[in-house]
Amino acid sequence: MALTLLVNTLLLAIPLGGSVGTLAGIDAHRAATGQKGLFTGDDSSNGGTGSSGGSSGGSDSTGGGSGSNNTISDNHTKNSQYCQSSYGITPPTQGEQFTLNPNQWGVTDTTSGWLCMNVTTFNNETYATKTTAPDWSVTWQFDQGPETQPVHAFPNIQVEDEFPLLVDGVDAIDFELAYTYGVGKTVATTMDESALTAASLQANVAVDMFFDADKERAQNSTLARLEVMVWFARFGASSDPIGYPTVVTTQTVNDTKFELYKGPRTAGSTTQYVLTWVAATNTDSFKGDIFPLVTNLTSLGGDNYPNNTDYMGILQFGTETYSADSNVTFAVSDLAIDVKKS
Ligand SMILES: *[C@@H]1O[C@H](CO)[C@@H](O)[C@H](O)[C@H]1NC(C)=O
Ligand SMILES: *[C@@H]1O[C@H](CO)[C@@H](O)[C@H](O)[C@H]1NC(C)=O
Numbered sequence: 001m002a003l004t005l006l007v008n009t010l011l012l013a014i015p016l017g018g019s020v021g022t023l024a025g026i027d028a029h030r031a032a033t034g035q036k037g038l039f040t041g042d043d044s045s046n047g048g049t050g051s052s053g054g055s056s057g058g059s060d061s062t063g064g065g066s067g068s069n070n071t072i073s074d075n076h077t078k079n080s081q082y083c084q085s086s087y088g089i090t091p092p093t094q095g096e097q098f099t100l101n102p103n104q105w106g107v108t109d110t111t112s113g114w115l116c117m118n119v120t121t122f123n124n125e126t127y128a129t130k131t132t133a134p135d136w137s138v139t140w141q142f143d144q145g146p147e148t149q150p151v152h153a154f155p156n157i158q159v160e161d162e163f164p165l166l167v168d169g170v171d172a173i174d175f176e177l178a179y180t181y182g183v184g185k186t187v188a189t190t191m192d193e194s195a196l197t198a199a200s201l202q203a204n205v206a207v208d209m210f211f212d213a214d215k216e217r218a219q220n221s222t223l224a225r226l227e228v229m230v231w232f233a234r235f236g237a238s239s240d241p242i243g244y245p246t247v248v249t250t251q252t253v254n255d256t257k258f259e260l261y262k263g264p265r266t267a268g269s270t271t272q273y274v275l276t277w278v279a280a281t282n283t284d285s286f287k288g289d290i291f292p293l294v295t296n297l298t299s300l301g302g303d304n305y306p307n308n309t310d311y312m313g314i315l316q317f318g319t320e321t322y323s324a325d326s327n328v329t330f331a332v333s334d335l336a337i338d339v340k341k342s
């Protein structure tokens, strides 16, 4: 009996800690998206919180880069590295606009570890297709944080200029993804899960979306009534989703089976409801429409699920970094997000 209680407390404590952090992190991110990006040289966010811990990784300039942010260019592409705790990178594009952010919101003076984000842009100011995002990667290592705040960062890419949209006004969100997570500071060619386990990696790979009946609140990750996540992978027990281990329902999208977990999270005076679809087995690639994972929820009904008159305000994709014993690299080689309106 005592043991059961203890276990339950632990399971509860972990997601709660993580959640509060997620909120703060995305808020930090939202604050940063207002900043000018790569090509304007304005970095007013850098004087803000936690540049202390986050920037310790700035020493990771092993590649012989030159100029600001270790930029290496040839005639076609440019690779820049960002070790700032929070920095909005909005490369020019002729298609879908994205903002990238290292978003190291959980890094404090006492954090041991570092994180740097690399972004590859095309000099012709476009990408391979209208909906393709720039290639990016994150290399990091963090020691385990306190149970109340185990997440150190949510480095992510956010879709700009599409939201807010009524749920009813979205036809599909075609999502194409290929990535690797690997041990070391270089991009792994394949994902070796046993090596990641041996490195005690605690992290997930996830889409993060926010909903509310109010247009403005839907665009504020702290105030939005609902958060819906889609996890393609999770590594280590720290990253149990809220509501784990009770699976509410399952849904299969183009051969990838997702299991739904649900539960509330309270931060201060606000309670937000969190719905998390987790791939039943980790997958390093995906192609399909993720919007049925939202619209199928509308049929469940009630305040804890989105409905057709709710607004979708935010769509981000990234990795929540908890901890790892070795340096690890998350590299996104293929990402295209196509928001189709009805
Ligand atoms: C990165 O580039 C921005 C814009 O040029 C600059 O303000 C910032 O100081 C650079 N950061 C580093 C670590 O070089
Ligand atoms: C991880 O990378 C950092 C920064 O380059 C380096 O100082 C450290 O030795 C590396 N850690 C391991 C375990 O290789």
Ligand SMILES: *[C@@H]1O[C@H](CO)[C@@H](O)[C@H](O)[C@H]1NC(C)=O
Pocket: 060, 061, 062, 063, 064, 065, 070, 071, 072, 079, 080, 081, 118, 137, 139, 185, 186, 187, 329
């Ligand atoms: C990131 O960029 C830095 C600086 O150019 C380079 O040293 C490092 O190897 C790059 N990391 C990856 C994973 O590409």
Ligand SMILES: *[C@@H]1O[C@H](CO)[C@@H](O)[C@H](O)[C@H]1NC(C)=O
Pocket: 074, 075
């Ligand atoms: C870049 O372009 C210049 C001028 O056309 C050319 O001389 C040089 O070889 C090119 N460099 C690379 C790396 O392609």
Ligand SMILES: *[C@@H]1O[C@H](CO)[C@@H](O)[C@H](O)[C@H]1NC(C)=O
Pocket: 076, 077, 122, 123, 124, 125, 126, 127, 128
């Ligand atoms: C832009 O540059 C990239 C990288 O060199 C190339 O693959 C792409 O075809 C170019 N796009 C256009 C429209 O020229």
Ligand SMILES: *[C@@H]1O[C@H](CO)[C@@H](O)[C@H](O)[C@H]1NC(C)=O
Pocket: 027, 030, 031, 220, 221, 222, 223
């Ligand atoms: C979101 O709402 C919170 C609470 O009202 C506020 O402090 C924060 O500034 C808002 N964030 C944005 C990006 O508007």
Ligand SMILES: *[C@@H]1O[C@H](CO)[C@@H](O)[C@H](O)[C@H]1NC(C)=O
Pocket: 249, 250, 251, 252, 292, 296
């Ligand atoms: C939506 O979820 C319900 C409940 O599990 C399931 O029966 C139904 O097949 C799902 N719909 C789709 C389109 O997958």
Ligand SMILES: *[C@@H]1O[C@H](CO)[C@@H](O)[C@H](O)[C@H]1NC(C)=O
Pocket: 254, 286, 287, 288, 289
């Ligand atoms: C389903 O996945 C396969 C394999 O990646 C892909 O070729 C196909 O286009 C996907 N179907 C849809 C509807 O996205």
Ligand SMILES: *[C@@H]1O[C@H](CO)[C@@H](O)[C@H](O)[C@H]1NC(C)=O
Pocket: 213, 302, 303, 304, 307, 308, 309, 310
């Ligand atoms: C949708 O949900 C909101 C919040 O729970 C509620 O106010 C609204 O009445 C719902 N709309 C419908 C059509 O059910």
